[in-house]
Structures are given as C-alpha cells and as structure tokens.
Amino acid sequence: DQVAYKLTTKQIVLDIPSQEVITKDNAIIIASAVGYISITDPQKAVYGVDNYTIGIQTKVQTTLRSIIGEMNLDAALSSREQIKTSLTSTIANEIAEWGIALRSVEIQDINPSKTMQEAMEEQASAERARRATVTRAEGSKEAQILEATGQKQAQILEAQGRKEAAEQDAKAELLLAEARQQSISMVSAPLTDKDMAVTYLLGEKYVSAIESLATSENSKSVILPADLPKAIAGMIGK
Template sequence: MLALAALVLGTALSVLVAAGVRVIRPWEVGIYIRLGRFMGVLRPGLHWVPPFISSVYRIDLRTQVVDIPKQEVITRDNSPVVVDAIVYFRVVDPKKAFFEVEDYRMAVVALAQTTLRSVIGDMELDEILYNRAAINARLRRILDEATDKWGVRVESVEIREVEPSPTVKKAMEEQTAAERERRAAILRADGERRAAILQAEGEKQAMILRAEGERASRVLRAEGERMALILRALGEAQRLRILAAASAAMTPQALSILAMETLQELGRGQAAKIVVPYEVTRLLETLSSHLAGAAEKPQPGRADVEVLQEALQRLEQLLGPLPKSEDLMSEVKRLQEEAEQLRRQNPEKLEELLKPPKELAEEPAKNQAKQKG
C-alpha cells in the first residue's frame, strides 16, 4: 500500500515538474505571468515555472518583414497611383510589445498603410517616381517615432512598386518619347553643325595648301626660267668671247673660206635659195686673188699676244666674269631641294615643274624650221 502511494506521488511530482518546464529558444524571450501578475522576462534557456498558475508568452526578437498591401493613392497633382511597400522591424522591448499594444504586428502594418497614404498624397507624381530614397527615409522616421512606445524599432521601409493609372502611364510614355525625339533632334543638329564646321575647316586647309603649292610651283618655274635665260646668256657671252678672240687672228683669206663654207652649208637644203652677199664682188676678188697669186702677197704675221690679251680684257670688262662651276652647282642643288620639297607638299605640280620652259621647248622646232627654210 505504501509502495503504491509512493509510486502515485512520484508520478504526480514528475508530471508537475514536467508541466512547469519552459525552454526559450535563442531568438526568443518569454513573458512570465503568474496569477495575473507580470513576473519577468525569461531569457533563452531552460526555465521552470509553477504549472497551472503560470503562463509564458513567447516573443520573437528577430527582424520581421511585413508586406503592406497595395492601395490607391491620389497625389498632390491629382494623379492616381497604386503603391505598396515592405516594412522591416524588430522587437527591442518585449514588455512594451506585449503590454502596450494588443498585436504589434498588425499595428505596424496598419500604421504603415496610413503613413504611406499620407506621405504619397503630399507629393507630386514625378517626385514620387524619382525620389524613392527620400520617401523611404521619411516613412522609416515617422514609423520609428510612432512605434517606439510599443517597444518596436522600424529598421527600414522600402517602396516596392509605384504604378500610375493607365491614362497617366500613356501620357508619360508620350512625354518620354517626345523628350527622346527632342534630344535626338538636338544631337542631329549638333552633329550637322560640327560636320559643317569640320568640312569648312578642311576646305580652308585644302585651299591654303593648294595656294601654297601653286605659289611654290610658280616660284620654282620662274626660277627655272631665270636660270635657263642666265645659262643661255652665259653661253652666248662665251660664244661671243671665243669669236672675238678668234677674229683677232683671222686673215681676209680665212674669212673668205668661212664665207664659202657658209654658202655651201646653205646650199645643202632641198629648197631653192638665192643668196646675194653684201660685198659679193669683194668676196670674188678676194677669192680670185687668193687662188691666182696668193703666193706673191706677203703673209700676215701672227696676232700680237699683247693686243689679243688687251682685247680679252675689254671683253671681260664689258660682259663680266664667267661664273664658276661651283656657283652653278650650288644653284642647281638649291633648285633640286626646292623641287623635292614641292614634290612632298604638292606632287601634282611636279610634272609641270619638270617640264622645260616654253622658249626652250620651241627652240629646237624653230631651228628645224630655219634649216628647212
């Protein structure tokens, strides 16, 4: 009998102990109430409370996420929009969250709905679309101040979607398309302006280069003609010197022989010619006397060297000194350098520059015409 009583007593004690055991998980706290009185907050771990007269209510301390349902709001510029948001909050004071509000989760959702409607209704549509970060910060500040007395801290509020009405959306699409067309027109106009400026700059540079090339080619052509005239004049002067030096030692017989050779040269042409020398009788007399009795006449002596030198000095004073070969070569080298520079700058003018002057090109034809004539 005693054994049965002890067994019953032990079983009752075991049930009583088991009924009073409470395990609080790491992310929770427990509100301990006994006989209607608040006894304290149970921290994570194993706790025993008197059964049947005590109650423990668990409160989650982790960050909770609630979705604010979509709602239609009229903005300050009378544009209807549908908005929804997400609120992140956590319980920081379990006692207030349990005793100050009946259901803190439902209270946070309702407060977020009304606050979101109030904030969106006080703003214009463009401001809502482009300033979501400012709206989020404003909502979080208002909600955090309001939920502080509930022991709840609002960590973040995010506007998830802002959807204007179909009419407003169509108007916004047309406005965006018009803005894009305006920007495209501005870009096209700017591109055309830049292209016109660049084209004008290119034409100006081309005209400058053409003018520079033309000027250089004219200068070189004139320089070439000048050098050709100088060389022809120097050749003529040299020829005159040689003739003057040779004529000092010529006798009348030699002059007569040269005259006959000239007549023979003229007679080689195919055309009929009539030549009447200025002193033909004198020429015939000289030839006849030379052929008949030239041996009896005294032979002229050699030209005096001093007389010949004096004649050459007079020619030197009259015609000037002959240019040296070094001067001519330096002048030719300078012309070649200018021609090379012109070839690099304006190759089209090189062929015109290398052509002989018109007088030099026509001189062989004039000589042939004289021979044929």
C-alpha cells in the same frame, strides 16, 4: 473570460498600396512600398489604435507623398535609399506609441506615370535628334574647314611652284645669255671685225632654220641665197 484578440509576435510584412505622388517639379510618379513591423506591446496595438494595419499603411503613404513632394523627378527616381531612410525614421517614432516596432520600409516601385513616361520618351527622342543634328552640323563644319585649308595649302604650293618655275626660267635665260655672250666672245676673239662674228653666229641660226624647213613634211623645195654672208649682212643692216 474569453480571448478578445489574437496577435502574432512574429515579424509582419505589410504591403503599402501604390499611389500617385506629385514631385516638386509637378511630375507624377507611381510609388509603392512594403513595411516590416513587429508587435512589441499587444495591449497598445489592440487598444491604442482602431486598426494598426490601416493606420500604418496610411502613415507610410502620407509620409511618402510628403518626402517625394520635396524632390524633383530625377532625384525621386534615383534616391530610393534616401526615401527609405526618411520613411523609417519618421514613422518608427509615431507607431511606437501603438506598441509596434517598425523594422524597415522598402520602396517597392517608384516609376513615372504612363503619361510622364510618354513625355520622357518624347523628350529623350527630341534630345537624340538634337544631338544628331549638332553632330552632323559639326561634321559639315569640320569638312568645310578642312576643304578650305586644303585649297589654301594647294594655292600656296601652286604659287610656290610658279615662283620656283619662274626663278628656274630666269636662271635658264641668264645661263643662255651668258652662253651666247661666251660664244660670241670665242668666235670674235680671232677675228678683227667684230661684226663678222655676229654675222657668223646669225648664219649658223639661219642654216639651222633652213634645215628645219627642209625636213618639214609640208616643204617641197628650199631656196638658198647665192651669197649667204651678204644676205645675213643685209639682215643686220650692213
């Protein structure tokens, strides 16, 4: 008799080579894993399969392709725990017939392929450019809205200012007319001839005008009429 095979009962770390896997949305990713197994029945491990190492690696790879093939790219890249659970539950029952217990399968790497990474980078760059364009457009739109609002408010305030100024001018004119009326009444009260009161007030205006002309730098001489009342009476048609 001689020993044909020697097996270890320790836990074995089994490397699963990297492979290209196509996702449901036709994206290519590179996936690799590592398995932890223990031989529970050496006779089945030796005589139940030709090479249990290659057999387990092949099963993990094919099962991994099947699981990831039913996922989209984003889900495959972010669902390591889900992939790990599916791998472990599927393969454990199959290799149990070989007298091998599967302790766990860990996803070592799962990354997009180089060409896929370049495409994703271009997509991300295009998305950033699109967002920047949208942000600039929104900022320009808000600026135009604010400018238009400011112009409208300025026009409203300007119109209100003109209205208030017109109202103030009207009030001033009214007060001036009332003051003139009161002055005429005060002057004409002691006089019997009402036209004389008007003549008196016009004479005051006339004298004020002559004084303004006299103080002017361009004025050389001022001639006053000899009979001021008659002159004023002539102006008013009397």
